[in-house]
Amino acid sequence: MCGSGAIPIQASVCWPQTWNICGEIHHRAMEKIEGNINAVNEQRKEKMQPQLGIDVFKWDACHLPLASHSVDVFITDLPFGKRVFKIPF
Secondary structure (H helix, E strand, O other): OOOOHHHHHEEEEEOOOOOOOEOOOHHHHHHHHHHHHHHHHHHHOOOOOOOOEEEEEOOOOOOOOOOOOOOOOOOOOOOOOOOOOOOOO
């Protein structure tokens, strides 16, 4: 659901007062996300900047384990390379 973690990483950098959560069902994707977060955090540590506010969870996007009224915003990027509409607008 969050691919490589680019959106939550960018959100955390741009809005450091927020806490970002991302979820993915595939184990290999989770490893990639965690690796990317760790790489950015290492760079930030060297610059004496705060660590990113991101948690990564294993979950199915069809059955999100979130309580009602616990999330303010969902941000997504539709699957890369797939068209949403069959006709141009």
